[in-house]
Amino acid sequence: MPAGVSLRRLRPHEDGRGVFAEIFRGEWDVGCHPVQWNVVHSRPNVLRGVHVHAMHIDYLMPVSGILLLGLHDLRESSATAGQSTLIEIEGARPQAVTIPPGVCHGFYYPVETTHIYAMSEYWDPDEEIGCRFDCPQLRLDWPARDPILSERDAAAGTYEEMRTAFRKRWDELYPGVPC
Numbered sequence: 001m002p003a004g005v006s007l008r009r010l011r012p013h014e015d016g017r018g019v020f021a022e023i024f025r026g027e028w029d030v031g032c033h034p035v036q037w038n039v040v041h042s043r044p045n046v047l048r049g050v051h052v053h054a055m056h057i058d059y060l061m062p063v064s065g066i067l068l069l070g071l072h073d074l075r076e077s078s079a080t081a082g083q084s085t086l087i088e089i090e091g092a093r094p095q096a097v098t099i100p101p102g103v104c105h106g107f108y109y110p111v112e113t114t115h116i117y118a119m120s121e122y123w124d125p126d127e128e129i130g131c132r133f134d135c136p137q138l139r140l141d142w143p144a145r146d147p148i149l150s151e152r153d154a155a156a157g158t159y160e161e162m163r164t165a166f167r168k169r170w171d172e173l174y175p176g177v178p179c
């Protein structure tokens with residue numbers, strides 16, 4: 001798992017009416033102090049990403065369906081630099097994932113899925129850096145070769161272009177700080 005990524009198993013409480021689960025408590029110290037929450041509904045065979053951010057942390061969990069999360073560590077000074085992993089999380093057995101800046105992420109949904117996620121900073125389009133989901137340097141073996149993509153993700157550039165853009169933004173934000 002790329003350094004700084006954390007998984008927290010959530011506790012669904014099921015009864016005759018359905019399911020209740022706590023998804024966030026400040027005392028859990030999940031590595032993200034949310035200022036914004038989002039809910040995302042995705043159709044089967046949708047893939048969102050691959051994206052990476054220099055400033056904000058994402059904290060997310062599926063609440064229904066299945067989320068296949070692809071992660072890749074883009075940080076040159078990270079102990080897990082270049083590490084990639086795919087994690088499948090079911091909404092019925094939810095886990096909350098914290099994704100730090102510098103860890104690329106993409107989400108594939110094999111079935112209709114809803115996920116909720118929080119951000120540690122308000123959305124800033126300048127934070128939206130990414131590359132094509134099927135760039136070989138990501139070493140993410142997605143189960144779909146022709147997923148449904150947004151126009152942005154379909155037109156995304158190369159891994160090297162992403163790395164250059166990320167490094168430029170990082171150096172602008174944190175001059176002299178190793179990435």
Ligand SMILES: Cc1cn([C@H]2C[C@H](O)[C@@H](COP(=O)(O)OP(=O)(O)O[C@H]3O[C@H](C)C(=O)[C@H](O)[C@H]3O)O2)c(=O)[nH]c1=O
Nearest residue numbers: 038040048049051052058105117122123127128150152
């Ligand atoms: C992120 C965001 C988007 N939007 C609008 C912009 C678009 O009209 C629409 C879909 O946005 P986007 O295509 O960027 O959504 P995803 O492709 O799911 O990506 C988002 O979710 C994953 C986790 C990422 O890592 C991205 O950073 C984040 O952009 O929602 C908003 O109004 N507010 C927001 O905070």
